[in-house]
Amino acid sequence: ASGTAGAGEGPDNLAGVKRIIAVGSGKGGVGKSTVSANLAVSLAALGWRVGLVDADIFGPSIPLLFGAEGYRPKGAFIPLEAHGVKVMSIGFLVDPAKAVVWRGPMVTGALMQLVRDTQWGPLDALLIDLPPGTGDIQLSLSQRVALTGAVVVTTPQDLALIDVRKATNMFEAVKVPVLGMVENMATFVCPNCGTETDIFGHGGGEREAEAEGVPFLGRIPLTRAIRDASDNGRPIATDPASPEGKAYAAIAAELV
């Protein structure tokens, strides 16, 4: 399958890629990158060959999540392989401090290159961790990459839900099927007493998915283990027996 509209000369690095799935969110900080990283690891554990592009130019966190901050591909765009996933990040190539002052078309150009020029080899799925929001960069990328579908991430909070609807609408406007919604930071389970607290409200993501007529893929709790594992460069999904690992695996299973 040709991965991009108007792909240029040279070998098509997306020729062996079966599905391209964007992971988007209406706003930043809802856990889109954390979900992308863990979904990639869970899909790999289910036997898929998985690639992950970190296209979040405003805050490339995939290098940290995969413990690969120092990685610099030399010459050709060879992805890093970590935890069973082929990873390429804008953070491997450019200094994010410089990139944030680029104009939209430059950002889109750099991200297109990242998707198209990386030597992915055969993959069952390539996930793209998009920048947060629904601006011109997200829109151009969604139009120019032949996306199989999109996953949208939200928290149960009203503020996030208003914005996730914009993300769903954006994908629908460019005829990219929304594969489903993930509710992140659902319930907080106190590690000391086990009390469950719905810090950002309860069930908002599921209700929103229903209202928008898109599948609800599942919810991920707000836990310290997720944050710790992320900061240690080892997504929690690498521990499939953990409650969090099971939650990500259940969502991955919805996609295969």
Ligand code: ADP
């Ligand atoms: P985004 O990509 O939407 O900006 P991130 O994935 O970078 O968000 O997550 C923002 C912060 O929240 C990070 O510090 C991350 O470790 C933390 N985080 C994300 N999801 C969870 C969760 N379910 N439980 C605990 N911490 C989380």
